Amino acid sequence: METNKRPLDGIRVIDFSQVWAGPYATLLLALMGAEVIKVESRKRIDGSRLSSLTTGQRFSGFDSSTVYNELNLNKMDICLDLGQPKAIELAKRLVTISDVALQNFRPGVMDRLGLGYEALSEVKPNIIYLSSSACGSTGPERAYAGYAPGFASLSGLASLTGYSDGPPFTMGGRIDLISATTSAFAIVAALNYRARTGEGQYIDLSSSESISVTIGDVLMDYTMNRRSRRRDGNHDEVMAPHNCYRCKGEDDWISIAISNDEEWRAFVNAIGNLDWARDEKFQDAFSRKQNEDELDRLISQWTINHTKYEVMDMLQKAGVAAVPSFSSEDLFNDPHLKERGFATELEHPIMGKTTVLSPPWKLSATPARITRHAPLFGEHNNYVFGELLGMSQEEIETLMEEEVIH
Amino acid sequence: MSEKALEGTKVLEYASFISGPYCSKLLADLGAEVIKIERTGVGDEARRRGPFLGDIPHPERSGLFLYLNTNKKGITLDPETQTGRKIFLELVRWADILIEDKPPKEMEELGFTYDKLKEINPQLIMTSITPFGQTGPYRDYKAYPLNVVHGAGSGYLAPGGSQNLEREPVKSTSFSDDAACGISAAFATICALLPRWSTGVGQYIDVSKQEALMAMDQVELCQYPNEGKVASRKVDPRMAIRVTPCKDGDMMIIAMDDRQWKGLVSMMDEPEWTKDEIFKDILSRMQHMGEMLKNVAPWAMQHTRDEMYHTGQERGAPVAPIRSIEEAANWQQFKERDFFVEIDHPKAGRISYPSAPYKLSKTPWEGGAAPLLGQHNEEVYSTLLGYSKEDIVMMREAGVI
């Protein structure tokens, strides 16, 4: 039975973070029902309000960034110039009525502002406080800043991505969002602990480490055998064929992966039992891997005469794993995704109709939901300072004039 | 012995290879009691994959398996036999959480759908992780990690800034993306666990790996519906970021805002060309990244990555060296933060494992050995479920366990 209840109902999160890694973490909490209050200020505008890191496009105003909208759905927004002592006081008062605080400034910045874990745990003993940074808040390079490509480079993942005869690839926003998901996981784990014991705690999250743990097995190849593996395109250590093959079309590709002899025979059958496919050197996984390049060449000669959707249909019917390399355009026209309601249309007061991705998991009893567009700049000053902190309108206005709420 | 965040949480894992086991590893490493079911005789496929300790391909020496299954209890069971099914349901009754990754049809045939298991354990949280989720036309499609990455649109974007579109889009040469699906599933799972402490409500979580990965690229993907722009590997995903070769490898340089551009300029000791008009603001810099790279390259060839990294960072340029696996494994920062932890394993001996990216002050991450195949049969079947020794021998001979 579906209720409008959500897993993190009643949890309040104070979000001091910016750009991608921090905000996406609190976005996940917000989708799960937490009340997330973003703290911004004109002195330090969240970069994603200004320009798109990917397209370089500059937005006309604070509230017309599609990127900002996607990363801050369901949240509330207030302004506080943390450079001012009064703002710090207000922030602390907010923390007393919150459960989680999150920040991704350079390590040490929040401590200097008086908003470090020690300071906040005095006003809220069981606060759960996560600080996320490029290399973690301890160690020789704790002060180093970094963005997604940096995490990929330092963690070793970039050296594993790209063509074997091409440069490494530092990937894009995905790295931030993997790190952010890890932060969200750690926070909720701490919330579970607190639900049982009443105890909060400090969580020090290193983004580059959060990427290294996703290639733990490759790192262990080094710790065990002193071997430093290198990028090799789509290829796999064992499975062959295991690559993308060009199909009929402008830039259309199909990924095909075959793990055993049974799937190989089904594949050979599905593509019409061509002579080359019966050659002895392709008859088991070991020999296929040894003759991988020639095998890729021969398979491409077949896939090029079919569209990627025809190939997927033919091979999946034969029980062979084949999925096109979908572009974003393909995804938004895909029947499967449509049926699963993968995207949501949202009315934004400034930008009008925008499309965002729905939460990626379907919970039967307390489903995650998108309840509103990202907040306009300072949209909830009155609600937070007035209703939550019980301040009068006058107090709020004077603070605005003093550019405390600014 | 420090406290454990998920102490007392009981997890049953009926999954293999990467996503499922990584999801329950995240819970196990924070103190949840995880019982991992492996198929009799052969066990988890990961046991058959390298890297193998000393290149000796032994099922108990696979680094992949050892890493993905720390802190778990391992039993062998064949749930397709009648008695195997009965035992599986007994374990479901015991568990708070069930994590599984079998094809939807297979679970239906075994009678392990959420509706059936809910009757046995109303408070059960059941997380199903499959390539395309439990509904929709691709529900029963087969997809290995390669296919999921390309099916989620991530592959199409890589390698960014690729000059030659004749070459195929690629995934990274690792199971990084499959692990990311595991993290996403773990997050949803313990979110569902939180209200359970008070309300006791159980529920079903349908995780489609395709959608979990799409969520990680949502900014690039949503450019299409919102800006009519199809992101692809033709363009570097980040305008202001480039990779330049240097004396001893490749360096990631970055100039997104004025502060960073100043840091970059300072790192290179204010060379003349940086004063050129085309570099005066963000927008024009992004349009002239090509020229910038052409100028940076000769300078970079005289400097090592570490020189650029340390001077750059000190002067506000968040540049980063592209490190090989060996260099990453020996990174001083990792050493200082004890990122690598040595764990003892009865068959593989003492090896160092990557630990966790989060340091929880009260309930820290703790390493523990992955199970030998069927190592905890005795403990689970007799102490936990109360079968006699004789029954266990007969069940082994009957191929049930």
Added chain:
Amino acid sequence: MADKALEGVKVLEYASFVTGPYCSKLLADLGAEVIKIERPGGGDEARCRGPFLNDIPHPERSGLFLYLNTNKLGITLDPETQTGKKIFLELLKWADILIEDKPPREMEGIGLTYDKLKEINPQLIMTSITPFGQFGPYQDYKAYNLNIPHGAGGGYLTPGGSPNAEREPLKGGGFFDDHIAGLSAATVTVIAFYHRIKTGSGQHVDVSKQEALMALNRTEITNYPNMDTIATRVVGSSALGRRPPPCQNGYVQIAALLDWHWVSFKEFMGNPRWAQDTKFDTLDGRSEYGNEMNDNIEEWTRGHTKEEIFHGLQGRGVPTAMICNAAEVMSSPQYEERGFFVEVEHPEMGKVVCPRGLGILSRTPWALEHPAPLLGQHNREVYTRLLGYTREDMVRMREAGVI
């Protein structure tokens, strides 16, 4: 260090469970170098059978597997994959003898028939052990350890002297019958090998387990055509009396076959009156009035312990036995003195007692030097050192399911 009878003989075993492995164990324990192929993953089915040490059903703790595979090198290989078959044929070139127990059709299916293997290794001796042999209508029939003794006529005659024909015929205890088939196959294999030493030529040895066990009842079987007698478990299967007489603490078996045996037996019983009847003086008389004689004997034996009867009668030259169980076999002073018990050190099971082997050979004694192999224990030794594959090849082959 004593000589080894089969030093330098190279055997490849592609067999599982009892018969095949016992056959190659007999060669291994006499010094032959035996490489045992097991399927990757589960290995030999015997690993899933008890008895298990401390009843913990672990594939490396099966007493059955340990006993049947001492002194063997263990590797894992799937000969049904292309590369697996190539490796199998390389091992074939190395081997003098191949011992296999797969259904004939299965070997044909993967192209491992004798005609094909002969081309690769003309001197090869290939011993194929199957329930009903390599040809004939039952060639592909399935039969387990239960079915063979019944198919070979032994079952029909067991238990001998059964009081009730309504009850089912029986097989021998444990895997006795499967062991016999293994012994029979080993015998003909070494005979074929002896021929090879002299002439250099190999051959195909077709061992039908049914026929191997029929040989044990050759006299009872041929009584039908020759004497029109159908022996059953009730009538005419044993001249040595019916069921073993019970005594105070178990059972004994008295075989006073010859007349002078009977005389000694009477004296030992203190010449009771019933025994004086002359009808018992001759074997045919004792056979005809068997029931009456046995009833009287049982009355006497119930008053004595089995040790008393065994040592007393044997002391007088009358063939007698105690029905010994496992504990009594293990505590037999006779076995102890003849060094029949040998301790084998196994990495997982520790010290386990195994029998020394069939008889004492003065110059080339049985030598249980190595325990049964762990699953795939000698992969590296065989694949890298013997066949020259690199370690990297081995990793790939394991990942591809070949080894």
Added chain:
Amino acid sequence: MTGRVLEGIRAVEFGQFYVGPYTSEALAYFGAEVIKVESIRRPDPTRWFGSTGGPDPKIIILTDPNKSVGFNELNLNKLSVNLDLTKPKAVELAKKIAEVSDVIVENNRPGVLDRLGLSYEAIREVKPDIIYLSASCRGSTGPERNYAGFAPIFGSLGGLSEITGYADGPPAPPIGGRTDIVCGTANAFSIITALIHREMTGKGQYIDNSDSEVISCLVWDTIMDYNLNGRIQTRRGNKDDIFAPHDCYRCKGEDDWISIAISNDEEWRAFAGAIGNPDWAKEERFQDAYLRKKNEEELDRLISQWTISHTKYEVMDILQKAGVAAVHSFSSKDFFSDPHLKERGAFTEVEHPVIGRLTVMNPPWKLSATPAEIVRHAPLFGEHNNYVFGELLGMSQEEIKALMDEQVIY
């Protein structure tokens, strides 16, 4: 080329009953020249055992040593000479024969041949590389070396009888000559390996075989349970550790039974299908090996209800076609109407000069290059005195006759 494997090998047998004779018969199958030394004073007892034959056979004591069918079956392809070894001259002759032989086989009570001067040490002096095998119930050393035994005796001492029989009945010692022939095979195996070793090193050896030890080796898996877990296994009819169904089931007919063994769920489903998918076969309590074993009695009862309405041949045919291991319990009659054994030539016939045409079982193995063959009936008593003493040892007719008169050759 079909040469005889053991062509040129000569064995001398001082054997009796089953174990010794079958050992040398196995060698004779492959062309070894086996000389059986017998004397009227200590004949091989099987020469005197006969049977009335027919449906209710009774043992009879024969008067003519050449009339025993049983003897024929165990001494095919052999030669027979007479020597009364209680006479020194006979012992000398025996040594002369040994001098031109490769193998000695004897299964008298330990020490008997030693006392007669035909011990291994004595023979080794005349033939250093002789392979000398003595087989006895308990072996030729140890406190019980003098104990005698037949099949049921060493079957019981070895531990086989205890584990054979009905669970609720007495132990069932092995019937007839079964275990003797097993020990005979074991002896043949040891002799051949010794021959192989001699071929490579030129050295012979002494083999001391204990029949009860051989039996213990063949049931060691049950004894292993005692060693590992202190558990003493005992008889349980046809039952198995885990396979169920795993027994003999009565069929239509006077005393007709079919053995059925099912090892896994796939075979179980095939079995259920083959017998017409009765409802009871779908019950949950029979759906995997563990449950079938737990509900074995009920399962056996239900299966018997089906088998009783078919002949054992029908059941075997139906089930084997479905891939289920089912073999009927052959009575001796069945062997001679079985199509399979007919095609494989399991039996042959020999023309016995005294008894007439006799059916005998062929050697149980088929060798593609050097098949084992039965070439002649068992020897008449002393049939080859002239060949052995005359041609082999080069004695003249007169000498031979004189020795016969002195009852040396007797």
